[in-house]
């Protein structure tokens with residue numbers, strides 16, 4: 257089923273959480289001089305116009321990047337992410353929003369490798385066009401990578417992940433961000449990660465997931481905790497209390513296997529701000545959990561507001577507490593050089609990609625997209641009713657997001 261188009265959801269609160277965390281993971285990976293491979297199993301189109309038909313239909317960016325755009329007193333850790341979005345919008349007006357491939361392209365270095373998978377024929381074409389143009393632009397600037405720096409593949413990211421592991425440099429950052437349109441996606445994520453960890457245990461794997469009432473969603477983080485990764489971190493952001501109809505996406509999470517040791521303290525400092533700026537009611541909150549697979553120990557590190565969230569199979573305090581002990585995947589001690597180095601500044605903004613893959617910024621989609629409603633309902637509390645409910649059309653489109661809340 258390929259009814260999902262991320263253009264309807266770009267820039268919502270779930271994207272903010274995902275891309276903010278993604279930026280932080282790149283910054284961490286960039287601290288070492290060794291190249292890494294970034295693998296995006298579900299890439300989307302790469303960049304989105306917020307004035308497009310799709311984006312304005314749901315205005316989901318009003319739950320995410322919209323309120324953040326002019327926010328003040330922004331925590332340090334959020335700045336690289338916001339700077340990246342700002343660099344796409346040099347006029348100062350929020351018009352474009354990055355997808356994960358664009359974030360990766362901007363945040364990675366010339367020697368790093370990007371492997372991007374996308375199944376939707378229209379989105380993969382836009383992505384591919386953008387990548388080719390960005391590479392051509394780089395070449396004009398004299399920035400030439402050895403071999404193919406970015407490869408876009410029209411294919412199944414779940415199936416393809418294993419082919420790329422272990423990567424040549426033995427360093428990888430993987431983003432798994434499926435639509436969860438069909439409930440199989442939850443199982444596919446686990447299967448793909450299980451196999452990936454078997455092939456490459458020290459990779460850093462980040463999974464986005466919707467926090468919904470339905471069973472697959474509720475059980476999902478606990479199932480991820482049982483994957484054979486040394487350590488994990490689970491962060492969720494809830495922007496509002498779900499209504500009685502359960503419609504809308506109010507909450508989402510990023511689950512990171514083999515997280516950087518820097519991530520937890522950074523999130524602890526930043527998530528309260530995101531709750532403050534994006535929260536709509538007293539249900540707004542964040543949770544941060546960490547744990548280890550080896551000992552089975554886990555701990556709820558912090559919740560942002562409201563009653564303590566369920567801790568899943570967590571039992572005792574995480575060994576991550578205290579002064580940063582080991583947190584580098586595949587290593588048993590934090591190396592001095594890692595501790596000393598300040599986080600690298602985000603890569604200099606490069607020429608922005610465009611939502612239709614052209615040099616001019618036409619909105620993505622046209623007549624063929626007119627009826628391409630997302631299978632997911634809008635993010636909660638996005639500006640309602642200007643264009644009608646973004647609710648899914650009915651059972652035919654109904655993955656786990658239908659009715660019970662879609663991805664974003």
Ligand SMILES: C[S@@+](CC[C@H](N)C(=O)[O-])C[C@H]1O[C@@H](n2cnc3c(N)ncnc32)[C@H](O)[C@@H]1O
Pocket residue numbers: 258260261262274297298299300301302354355356357373374375376379411412413414433434435
């Ligand atoms: C949530 S979007 C990705 C958003 C993107 N990661 C970002 O943050 O900008 C999910 C994408 O996965 C694509 N997709 C669905 N199933 C897929 C599969 N098995 N393999 C690769 N892509 C898939 C959809 O067409 C959609 O564009």
